[in-house]
Amino acid sequence: MSDMAQPNRLPAGGAIEGRVDRNRPLAFTFDGKSYSGYAGDTLASALIAAGVKLIGRSFKYHRPRGIFSAGPEEPNALIELRGGARREPNTRATTIELYDGLEAASQNRWPSLAFDILAINQIASPLFVGGFYYKTFMWPASFWEKVYEPLIRRAAGLGRASESPDPDHYEKAYAFCDVLVVGSGPAGLAAALAAGRSGARVILCEDDAQLGGRLLSERQTIDDAPAHLFAAAAGGELRSLPNVCVMSRTQVFGAYDSEVYGALERVADHVTAPAAGVPRQRFWHIAAKRCVNAMGATERPIVFGGNDRPGVMLASAVRTYLNRFGVLPGRKAVVFTTNDDGWRTAADLVAAGAQVEAVVDPRASVDENLTKAAAAGGVRVLLGGYIVNVTGGARGVTSAIVSVAGKRQILTADLVAVSGGWNPQVALTTHRGGKPRWSDALSTFVPGDLPDGMTVAGAANGDLGLAESLRKGSEAGAAAAAACGFSAAPAPQPRAEDEPTAVAPLWHVAESRHKAFVDLQNDVTADDITLAHAEGFRSIEHLKRYTTLGMATDQGKTSNLNGHAMMAALTGQAMSDVGTILSRPPHQPVAIGAFAGHHRDRHFRPTRHTAGHAWALENGAVMVEAGPWLRPQYFPRSGEKDWLTTVVREVRTVRSVVGVCDVSTLGRIDIQGRDAAAFLDRVYVNTFSTLPVGKARYGVMLREDGFVMDDGTTSRFAEDHYVMSTTTANAAKIMQHLEFCHQALWPELDVSMVSVTEQWSQYAVAGPKARELLMQLYGPDVDLSNDALPYMGCREIPLRGIPTRLFRISFSGELAYELAVPARYGAAVLEALMALCGALGGCPYGTEAQSVMRIEKGHVAGNELNGQTVARDLGLGRMMSTKRDYIGRVMAGRPALMAPDRPTLVGIRPVEKGRRLTAGAHILPGGAAAVAANDQGYVTSVAYSPTCEGWIGLALVVNGPARHGERVHAFDAMRNNDQDVVICSPVFVDPEGVRLRG
């Protein structure tokens, strides 16, 4: 052959020359050695061209392996692609488009591919049968953790993952169409043309870079021209239609509920690295009214001795390498086929100038045309024959031992092309639970129950002939479009022939005495199937799990059916009873990063900012996470030595002057309707129908099981209009809960609700000068006196033309208000408030000071509303209405939830003055041993209280209210902060509530 660097490249201008671009040579390396190929090659075809036969080592026995297929079903030729942070282990050489500078390396071998120490496993292989590890590695007991498991783990796992973060990025995209066509072989192209010409919105997805599927690999004709020209012309027409979107390099990997399909577009996998700003891959959710599944079929191999040696290849893959890539996988071939289709490989090899030693077909007789054509090409025909063993080694196949009528003969060969028939790609039909159906005619499973909206056409449906595929595809495309309301005049069918496809089933050559592989990637042998049968692992699910059949990265694309059929033969069951393993999405493995897309780092989840965010940052706030929000935690001033100094100053300022806190993150739900009051009475434990207009009330909500779900104040602005507030953390959950209550439980109530959290900015103004500050803000015309706006009052008051709501509510225990303004004025109003506040000697305060003041006041918050407390535990039992029903009432009344010995809210103070308390410490009786039996509760919240001049805390303690004054122990071994504490009332400041009514 012409090219020294590519000894197996067929010469240009020959009968078979392939369609790579010989004007664009590309350089690449494999295991550090340089090679060259052409644009249009895959890594596999380029390696074949270069004469490289040994590509990898097998999983368990480290047997030499070569290239077995020409597509995504490849079990053997797995390599590490690229290097460094972009290293991609277990990548199939058969699907990688060659690009200039490609780097690939073999994997799972040491020290080198040619000399792999663990190949010694082959000698010990009698020990390493399926499931051997369940029977040993148990003695001595301590060795499992220390010795055996680390060894097993090192030996297992194929390639090496990258050890650095992926430098590339991924995009997510959403598409909608009338007809999704999956696959662009003859059926897919015909379907897309029929649907596209009708005007329907069509998306055609093709995994390969080129449209055409098998049309690119066969010497067939359509309309008397080479079939690949039909594919090119069809692609041209489809791309010209404005209603059709052609997506090549796009794998549809899964079918999901609601007719959603997951697809992965490889945007930049065919170049060294994505250009700046270009994603590596794009993850598509495609919502399609109809789907024509034309994913084609996968050729199945036959199980016989030495069927894993480099040089044993699927017969159809041989044709792909010849006809598409112009490379010769072997010079002296034996074809082993159980069906008419395999004979074409012999013909194509002869046409390409290779020598074909024989076609071995176990059938006693075949179509005369096949044998005649073989004879014309000088090919021996061995009918009724089997290959029982293939010899060879790391350098590839050397011979095939064939048995015909009990007589053995040795055929010298460097290529064994194998075909056991075709398996339709049923995966997409099973993702939603559809069960495939057994076809005796094809000796394989064909699509059975189909998911809603899907039809299957062409080889994927078991229609293997070219003319039939084109016709069925066209019909399916037209029908799918018609189902969406589109029709077109039927176009004339392209002329093509249905080649013979007769097949006789043969799964396993029983005469083989050498290792015969069922699952090449997981090294599952015929003997393993026999062993699984003997040990009772006979259900195909047990077979799979015990032997790992079909659990490799190819999900058994070339192994499952053979393995299941071999088990069926052993148990005597019919294949229709044996069934098949339902494949799981994704059809081919998908990068984890593609699922995440740009949801990473700061964009992992949205970050929500209040209208006052910028002001807070400008004023030095330290921010803290509060659910999806960021809130100011505290506002340090220069000279303050730590956060505690700042917080103490903020608390003192609020308690003695005035402070302002952004409380916009609390959930707000606007509730309106004739039955709004009745609705609230059912969701809150206390009554809201009696709340006068212009008043606010603190409310507690229970879950169905009687535990406290959330709390907050709800205000009434009109007979039929309430505004509810929720905690920040539960805002979405409560909205969901209310919607559920209304839509599912009481649809008859005339009430509507909407979340207005984002529509309003809200500021707490607290402290003795709070009223003064607000009077300055609103001006002299607004009366904010105790009579005009008493404690727990609320009013809508315009502020320079802006509608505002003013609530006289207090979380801090001070005279306090909350001012709500439309969010677009939030920043401006905050600035105005803060200017006035500063002039009065007040300050902004954050969540820390807020928390200190609520602990001082004994108000419960998230730490106490932890989903494990009932209202009584929190001292809120008296709020529970005894007159009417509400969610959670019955369950809250269960005896154990009413028992006095439940942990109940108390305050605690350290015995040792000035000692720091820690939250999470458990409460034990004084002097009791630190064991679980003595556990009496725990500390929920702690704070340094400037008002009490010491640490204080809230705790849930068994029999709490009866134990004020008792000295108990706070157990905190973790932080060495064990100490005695005294139980007290949870209200540390102003227990009579004089200040907030002031």
Place this chain on the structure above:
Amino acid sequence: MGTFSFGSLLRNAMAGHKDWPRQWRAPDPKPAYDAIIVGAGGHGLATAYYLAKEHGVRNVAVLEKGWLGGGNTGRNTTIIRSNYLWEESEALYDHAVKLWEGLSHELNYNVMYSPRGVLMLAHNIHDIQVFKRHVHANRLAGIDNEWLTAEQAKEFCPPLNIAPGMRYPVLGAALRRRGGVARYDAVAWGYARAADRLGVDIIQNCEVKGIRRDANGAVTGVETTRGDIATKKIGVVAAGHTSVVMSMADVRMPLESFPLQALVSEPVKPVMPCVVMSNTIHAYISQSDKGELVIGAGTDQYISYSQTGGLHITTHTLDAICELFPMFRRMRMLRNWGGIVDVTPDRSPIIGKTPVPGLFVNCGWGTGGFKATPGSGHVFAATIARDEPHPIAAPFTMERFVTGRLIDEAAAAAVAH
């Protein structure tokens, strides 16, 4: 029946592996049994094994509508830990952990229990407070649980991202060192083989269609797709389908069933030394001995018996994995599947007697039943054999939902519901 050992493996290897017996028989159902277990998952098989081994009740059948170990036992992410919040749960799960330690020898089957440590990540102040409370509760109960800083967590699990720039940075972690993983299939098979050797009949492809009762309401047998079978004791261990079986005896269960998804990556050489869980951003992950990353997602929001689940749930979980382990972004997801979990109102299981005499139930394990398998079977067997709750099982009665004496582990569940 042969005993498994390196010696027996060697002998059989030399004999071409032709002499291995069935690991369990495939018997036809007998007309009557002393006890019938419904459901041949890990918990059901363990129950049968301990009934035979510890209580001498050997005339036992385990009925399975499909193939043994084919439900949640064969679909879960295999995490084993016992750092629960309440004393009752700690006792139950720690009982299981102690049995895990010796299980391979007990069953003469390598279940590959691998205590490689379970890290639970804290991402905000609330997490820190909750975990520290957990650590203290566990210490009081004598269960190891440590608090690690973010740097210590990274040292324990080098692939972990603790960069401060994360949306929800890792602020610390609770570490249960003796937590880990095991080979789930081996657990079911090991119990099946060991129970079978003690005389238990494991009857697959045998679906229970009805429960027979006498005039007093006590059970007298079951109706199955393979005929009627008499018995005076029935233990129902049917996971997601428990409600369906219990309704045959007119017992309504406080259970809801949800799809729960899991997935694995392609296998790679060891990269992940331990188990990492994050409640806050919804993910958990470990690496199997075969090299696959095993990743668990949250439950669907709505009740369902579909064994698939939504694409967005998977996506949400993988977002979180990429955030915690940026070096895994380029690894590929291989398979994604779902199972049905049965969830109680307090997220703790139900183990014990029922209002129907002779009918016992073990269910409600929610998202975390695998870890309890040996302990669950052990205490349930005692409960059935003695007709009174095992002391560890006693708090886990169904009555607790009536009395309100709950064991509320919602906050301790693997992933928030």
